[in-house]
Amino acid sequence: MSYSAAELPPSLSDRLTESILGIIRDGGLRTGDAIPSARELAKRFAITTPTVREALRKLEATGAVEFRHGSGTYVGPTINNVVLANPHRPPITKDSVLQLISARLVIEPAVAAQSAIARRPENLERLEAAVTNALVPPGGPAFALNFHVELAAASGNPLLQEVLASLLKVRVREQQQIRALYDNRGRDHEEHQAIVAAVRAQDAGLAERLTREHLDNIRRTVESAPEWS
Template identity: 25%
Template sequence: MKSLQLEVVKNDRLYMKVAEQLRKLIETDVIKPGERFPSERELADQLGVSRPTVREAMIALEMTGVIEIRSGSGIYARKVKSMSTLLKDDSGIGPFEILEIRQIIEAEACALAAERISEEELVQLKQTLREMKEEEKREDSSEKADQRFHEIIAQSSQNSAIESVVSWLWKLRNESMLSTAFLARIRKEGIHPSISEHQAIYDALAARDAEAARQAMKRHLESATENAAKHFNK
């Protein structure tokens, strides 16, 4: 694999800086149209950023037509285009970074909730599970029930800081153009919130088992990350 002249990236909105640097490699013919990009791991190492940041840069490039993801083959350069003005103006956080922080926060929130959740909140969770099942039958499913499920658990932790952070993370996701566009795309590819994983979380909470609840939430968010990443290996 060729050695690319890449700069270590240091900026708050890393994915856009990475995307612009990769776009310039095509513009300057370092990577020519039709040529395959190095692997996600190689790019992360050379740029000095995390793999989630590289994924988010690739999402931005795909959305603006700078790269093409070929099934079972890899990610290829296309004829260079300027980055979309809308994307440049998007101050939101990307989907993989949001999933990463959710794993840290929500697994522990779920463990606390197992010890503190009320019977009324369990009833609300069960109803939300039913709503999720109904939503999944519709092509335009909004995932509102999914959001409500996670917010009820945060509320059940009886920690107002956790509740505020979880609500804020959903707000970040819903207001980020990169996140919403990518999530809409992978939904069309058949990737949806897992009902069985949410059921496992509910069962652990209903049993008041903190460790089982922690692990069920951790598995769920790890699975969500892995499923979203399949977009790049479809």
């Protein structure tokens, strides 16, 4: 837990990642833009392609770049993130899901209160969209949890959004499992709508309470479910 300071001398590939990030940032490249090819980078830094690829793989692991076979390498979605979801996260158990909900139970009510205060009109729009989409999906990606990310986005602080997005980036199968347990024909939807109403009315106390109750309901549902893995 100490995250001590015994730093090793930075390897060539370490310095390379920094240089590549420099190319991206100094070049003003945004998410989706293409970066120079591996061969091009190898020539530019006078090293070989396997070494370049090692550096790029490190950036890929954190979502800073994305590979598209045959096409090129592109700036990834989390290039400017401060906190990330671990892409190599440990397997999920019922206990770890309960731990996740408990953490959200601490953080999200406070976030909801802040969002109620700071929300802007466009946040309300996106929240409405997230709430209504939550009823639509026949089996598509889990939009329901996206609601909670949008709720955090309404706080106006991108870091809070990052934190919630990282916590909620559970594997899709487990999300569906939770929803199957909890979402008995629109209960999720109703509670989300109530929260949006509180945020719209800028009633921080209410938004906080409703969010806490909502997550507490989910926690209880999961808690009473049978072990699944």
